[in-house]
Amino acid sequence: MKYDVTIIGSGPGGYVAAIRCAQLGMKTALIEKYSTLGGTCLNVGCIPSKAMLDSSEHYHNAVHTFTTHGIDIKGNIEVNLKQMVERKNGVVKQTCDGIGFLMKKNKVDVYKGIGSFVNKNKIKVTGEQTLEIETDKVIIATGSKPASLPGIEIDKKRVITSTEALNMTEVPKQMIIIGGGVIGLELGSVYARLGAKVSVIEYTSSIIPTMDGALGKELQRVLRKQGFDFHFNHKVKSAKTKGKEVTVVADNEKGEEVTFTGDYCLVSVGRRAFTDGLGLENIGLKTDERGRVETDAHLETAVKGVYAVGDVVKGAMLAHKAEEEGVFVAEIMAGQKPHINYNLIPGVVYTWPEVAGVGATEEELKKAGSKYKVGSFPMRALGRARASGDIDGFVKVLADAETDEVLGVHMIGPRVADLIAEAVTAMEFRASAEDISRMSHAHPTYAEAVKEAALVATANRALHM
Numbered sequence: 514m515k516y517d518v519t520i521i522g523s524g525p526g527g528y529v530a531a532i533r534c535a536q537l538g539m540k541t542a543l544i545e546k547y548s549t550l551g552g553t554c555l556n557v558g559c560i561p562s563k564a565m566l567d568s569s570e571h572y573h574n575a576v577h578t579f580t581t582h583g584i585d586i587k588g589n590i591e592v593n594l595k596q597m598v599e600r601k602n603g604v605v606k607q608t609c610d611g612i613g614f615l616m617k618k619n620k621v622d623v624y625k626g627i628g629s630f631v632n633k634n635k636i637k638v639t640g641e642q643t644l645e646i647e648t649d650k651v652i653i654a655t656g657s658k659p660a661s662l663p664g665i666e667i668d669k670k671r672v673i674t675s676t677e678a679l680n681m682t683e684v685p686k687q688m689i690i691i692g693g694g695v696i697g698l699e700l701g702s703v704y705a706r707l708g709a710k711v712s713v714i715e716y717t718s719s720i721i722p723t724m725d726g727a728l729g730k731e732l733q734r735v736l737r738k739q740g741f742d743f744h745f746n747h748k749v750k751s752a753k754t755k756g757k758e759v760t761v762v763a764d765n766e767k768g769e770e771v772t773f774t775g776d777y778c779l780v781s782v783g784r785r786a787f788t789d790g791l792g793l794e795n796i797g798l799k800t801d802e803r804g805r806v807e808t809d810a811h812l813e814t815a816v817k818g819v820y821a822v823g824d825v826v827k828g829a830m831l832a833h834k835a836e837e838e839g840v841f842v843a844e845i846m847a848g849q850k851p852h853i854n855y856n857l858i859p860g861v862v863y864t865w866p867e868v869a870g871v872g873a874t875e876e877e878l879k880k881a882g883s884k885y886k887v888g889s890f891p892m893r894a895l896g897r898a899r900a901s902g903d904i905d906g907f908v909k910v911l912a913d914a915e916t917d918e919v920l921g922v923h924m925i926g927p928r929v930a931d932l933i934a935e936a937v938t939a940m941e942f943r944a945s946a947e948d949i950s951r952m953s954h955a956h957p958t959y960a961e962a963v964k965e966a967a968l969v970a971t972a973n974r975a976l977h978m
């Protein structure tokens with residue numbers, strides 16, 4: 514078969530690129546080595562983790578908040594982890610099947626097997642049968658896999674990655690999490706709500722260190738109330754299993770060796786680009802120390818006609834970033850002039866409360882010597898938040914001191930994963946804080962916190978604080 518474009522990898526970057534290429538009239542092939550489409554995000558990442566987060570939140574509320582709302586439950590409330598995992602698997606299957614439907618709808622030919630370069634215009638597919646396909650262009654979208662550290666023995670039973678954490682058969686008594694980033698905190702939240710004692714060991718001085726510092730401080734405060742404890746400035750040296758016990762050894766900030774024990778240890782120290790087995794050497798491409806491929810401003814590699822998107826290129830490892838890049842490359846191939854503003858790719862943590870941010874952090878503005886204004890408004894001052902009982906968190910707006918243009922928006926609170934889209938929209942059109950403050954926001958809503966924070970940034974005159 515001869516194709517206009519072949520995409521290797523069916524995660525968010527790959528399958529979205531395939532759809533857009535097909536929409537633009539290209540004869541398109543998609544290669545996936547696993548039995549289901551969707552990549553890490555749909556199978557063992559974004560979608561299943563959110564299913565588990567929602568299920569565990571229902572349990573947590575049944576135990577802790579239902580009586581406040583006047584809902585009395587007679588008898589014991591018990592966790593049925595098997596059913597929780599089965600529900601999660603059902604959500605995953607339905608979502609992955611949906612991608613298969615979209616491929617058929619858009620007439621994308623799907624090949625199951627490992628795709629590798631014979632040369633830049635010939636791809637070998639090794640699966641149940643081995644075949645070769647001809648192609649004019651190629652998009653590498655093979656995603657990433659969990660990273661580890663020296664001295665850590667991941668046995669996938671007691672010392673686990675995020676993949677195994679989504680399919681556990683028991684609730685841990687004591688879960689140790691190595692890494693205070695997004696994945697560790699989300700999965701830690703699942704099991705903390707179900708009754709586990711969670712200890713986070715973090716190399717830096719804060720959790721979610723890439724986000725605005727105020728968000729990390731507030732999330733840490735809330736998670737402590739949920740049963741987390743935190744150990745910062747710790748360098749993990751080893752994690753080993755003996756029987757049903759895991760022992761983690763680390764050096765603390767004083768250089769003293771300390772030991773942590775638990776029945777499970779989740780290794781969550783980031784992800785590494787998955788480019789192994791692609792045969793990049795056959796077309797003269799090399800990867801960096803994290804397995805990533807270098808590209809130009811059009812996401813084209815050093816080999817003309819070969820592009821790369823998502824986790825295999827530099828930038829945040831986010832599904833929505835990969836999707837934007839997939840569409841971008843497809844439209845570049847079609848001769849269009851798309852754009853991506855990487856400063857406006859939002860980041861989200863799906864704990865409860867949720868955390869979200871877009872644009873510059875206050876730390877970045879200080880480091881750059883920028884002159885800026887800050888407007889912050891607490892969720893507890895909102896009628897909607899008090900009505901739902903979700904009073905933790907705030908919205909913070911950063912604006913240029915002279916022009917009032919919004920430079921960054923950072924929020925922690927209920928449904929801010931959805932609320933951050935307002936900030937992205939405003940910043941895409943280079944809105945000022947005053948622009949946001951003069952927009953009508955429905956009452957009562959959580960979104961009113963954005964308006965109030967913008968009012969504080971503009972003229973230090975919140976209406977409800």
